[in-house]
Amino acid sequence: MLLCIDCGNTNTVFAVWDGTGFRATFRTTTEHQRTADQYFVWFSTLMKHKGIEVDIGEVIISSTVPRVVFNLRLLCANYFDTRPYVVGKPDCLLPVAPRVDDGTIVGPDRLVNTAGAFDRHGGDIIVVDFGTATTFDVVAHDGAYVGGVIAPGVNLSLEALHMAAAALPHVDITKPQKVIGTNTVTCMQVGVFWGYVGLIHEITDRIKGEYDRPMRIVGTGGLAPLFATGDVLFDLIEDDLTMHGLTVIYRFNKENQ
Numbered sequence: 001m002l003l004c005i006d007c008g009n010t011n012t013v014f015a016v017w018d019g020t021g022f023r024a025t026f027r028t029t030t031e032h033q034r035t036a037d038q039y040f041v042w043f044s045t046l047m048k049h050k051g052i053e054v055d056i057g058e059v060i061i062s063s064t065v066p067r068v069v070f071n072l073r074l075l076c077a078n079y080f081d082t083r084p085y086v087v088g089k090p091d092c093l094l095p096v097a098p099r100v101d102d103g104t105i106v107g108p109d110r111l112v113n114t115a116g117a118f119d120r121h122g123g124d125i126i127v128v129d130f131g132t133a134t135t136f137d138v139v140a141h142d143g144a145y146v147g148g149v150i151a152p153g154v155n156l157s158l159e160a161l162h163m164a165a166a167a168l169p170h171v172d173i174t175k176p177q178k179v180i181g182t183n184t185v186t187c188m189q190v191g192v193f194w195g196y197v198g199l200i201h202e203i204t205d206r207i208k209g210e211y212d213r214p215m216r217i218v219g220t221g222g223l224a225p226l227f228a229t230g231d232v233l234f235d236l237i238e239d240d241l242t243m244h245g246l247t248v249i250y251r252f253n254k255e256n257q
Contacts, residue, residue: 003056003080004246005072007063008109009132010155014043015243016052022243024050032067036074059084060092060250062108062242085253087111087246095252098145106145109242110137115252116245117218118143121236124213126204128234129242130221132156134196136203138211149203154223158192175229197230204233 002017007030015025026046047054059076061084063069069086076084085092087108095115098106113127114137123141126148128134133156136149152160154173162170171188179194181187208215219227219234220241228234238244 001055001057002247002250003059004243004250005059005061005063005084006109006112006242006246007061007065007068007072009064012068013243015240015246016047016056017243017247022240024052025240025243030065030068032065032071034068034071036071036078039071039075040079056080056082058082058250060087060246061085062087062112062246064107064109085250087249092249093253093256094249096143096145099140100145100147107135110135110148111145112242112245112249113137113220114139114143114145114245115248116238116241116243119248120238120241120244121216121218124211124215126207126215126217127241128200128204128217128219128221128224130154130219130223130227134199136207138207141213149207151199151203154192154196158188161188161192173223173226175226193227193230197227197233200227200233201231 004015004017006013010030011027012030013025013027016023028042044054059080059082061072073084076082094111100106113129117125117127117139123139123143125139127137127139132153134151134153138146138148140146158171162168168188171185173192174189175193176186176190179190181190204217216235219237224237228237
């Protein structure tokens with residue numbers, strides 16, 4: 001079986017692919033101090049709880065946190081006897097090379113989302129990913145990543161608001177029942193929710209205008225369904241786009257190496 005690992009700034013996701021579908025998906029916080037042994041104990045315990053044998057033959061990793069990759073490589077070597085594919089490294093091929101400014105390093109998560117979106121839906125797509133940052137990835141007609149936008153993430157914005165203003169509390173993100181808030185919590189929720197609805201509308205409209213051809217918008221990430229309730233923001237919502245993209249890149253490497 002193939003183990004897909006997506007390591008983001010906040011969470012790390014392990015998903016087990018059997019060639020036809022994901023057998024199990026596990027999520028943990030991202031911590032660069034976590035050792036290979038700790039990863040294995042956590043992963044193997046959850047696999048046994050699900051009644052799945054730990055039979056990992058190959059691994060592919062996407063990580064926006066470079067410091068964790070070393071221990072993930074050790075995990076693969078010590079417990080799975082394999083050398084992982086690491087998206088963004090020269091020995092991990094991409095179906096289509098990104099077309100960006102010379103010297104630009106594109107985040108592995110954006111490359112993976114691009115591959116997943118193109119495989120499922122073809123090109124001329126904007127992928128809006130709600131993570132620690134809110135990213136907009138432009139996928140060309142041939143599947144190339146050709147640029148995009150990076151904005152602060154929703155929860156990051158709420159945390160910054162709380163940290164910078166002593167009188168403002170922690171709040172959960174939700175869709176407010178009305179726009180004019182009559183208490184502090186509602187005022188903050190209105191500002192963040194409808195502020196991000198406006199941000200998504202404006203940025204995607206401007207991308208479409210600059211790209212100058214019809215485009216579809218794919219939302220992904222944990223908050224995509226919530227923001228889809230606020231307005232018609234997305235043509236499609238994909239909850240496993242990143243993991244699917246990892247399987248696409250893995251398959252491409254197996255077929256071309």
